[in-house]
Amino acid sequence: MIRCIAVDDEAYASEILAGFIKKIPFLELVGxxxxxxxxxAWVQQxxxxxxxxxxxxxxxxxxxFMKICGAQCKIILTTAxxxxxxxxxxxxxxxxxxxxIAFERFYKAALKADVILNPGPVLQQTEQLKTEVIPAPSTDYMFIKGDSKNKFSKVNYEDILYVEGLKNYISIYTANQRIITYQSLRDLxxxxxxxxxxxxxxxxxxxxDKIRIVDGNTIYIEDQTIPIGETYKEEFFKLIKEGR
Structure with a gap:
């Protein structure tokens, strides 16, 4: 169980989060x-x-709050x-x-926390994350950490063609650029x-939506070829046949 607290200066907002926490079996509401x-004080105790x-x-x-806490706990920010x-x-x-915050989006964040705080065999909830259709985040972009401490690149989701994992690094490919950052493919x-x-x-x-052709076990996006892994083949062909 992941012990959680909801902190918001508006009581109704923290109560909404508390209600979400109580719906998720691997989260425990501490307060x-x-x-x-x-x-x-709760964190420091x-x-x-x-x-x-x-x-x-x-x-x-x-x-x-985060500066004071340091590595004593993990944080999910909730803000307007x-x-x-x-x-x-x-x-x-x-x-x-x-x-x-929609519950579906909250649930996805909770699954990410479960993966990070409970490493090991893949849990049933994280398997659901792979197959369920979950609404997109409220924003249509993300920031990718660059090669210096305070450098971040804004990347629009709609511009991403595909992502390649390279051990502890990933390469994000758009039509115009390749962005390399220190991050695991699982976290992205x-x-x-x-x-x-x-x-x-x-x-x-x-x-x-950027796939041009699927031929056997190969995906073509623009002039790039991407293999389909055996582990992912069944689910991939199922979703493209359903038009998802």
């Missing part, structure tokens, strides 16, 4: 609070694994302000949820919206 200092954290709060902001995304990524947050897979992105090989994720 809700409108007081960031109270939440900080070792009572919390995961914090659903608002950013715009009086006295102690979410960004300040997309401009704080870079700050969140710099503090290694698991996910960035924009209000109003959890971040990308489904559809249009699907894993088709242990080393590749593709944008289904």
């Amino acid at each position: 809700t609070t409108t007081n960031a200092f109270e939440a900080l 070792g009572k919390v694994d995961l914090v659903f954290l608002d950013i715009q709060m009086p006295e102690l902001t979410g960004i300040q 302000y997309p401009e704080y995304a870079l700050d969140g990524f710099e503090h290694d947050v698991i996910d960035y949820l924009l209000k109003p 897979e959890a971040q990308l919206p489904v559809p249009p992105f699907y894993r088709v090989h242990k080393s590749y994720i593709v944008a289904i």
Whole structure:
């Protein structure tokens, strides 16, 4: 079980998050609070694994909260302000949820937390993440960390053709550029919206709407060829036959 708290200076917002937490079997609600200092005390007492954290709060902001906590817990940010995304990524947050938050989007973030906090054999919930059609995030882009500490590149989802995994690095291919960043393919897979992105090989994720031809076990996107892995073949052909 992942021990969670919901922190928001607006009580109704934290109660909504609490209701979501209670619906997910691998999450345990430790408490809700409108007081960031109270939440900080819970974390420092070792009572919390995961914090659903608002950013715009009086006295102690979410960004300040993360700086104090350091690595004592994991964070999923919940906010109405997309401009704080870079700050969140710099503090290694698991996910960035924009209000109003749909339960499906919340559930996807919870699955990402489960993968990170409970490494090991793939759980049933993470298998569902591969096959369920989950609504896309509230934003239509993401920021990719660059080759220096505070450098990030904005990438629109609609521009991505496919992604290739290279051990601890990934290459994101668009029609005009290739972006390389230090990240696992599994972590990026959890971040990308489904559809249009699907894993088709242990080393590749593709944008289904960018596929030009599928011939046997090979996908053609523009002039690139991408193999279909045996593990992913059945689900891939099922989804393209269904037009998903």
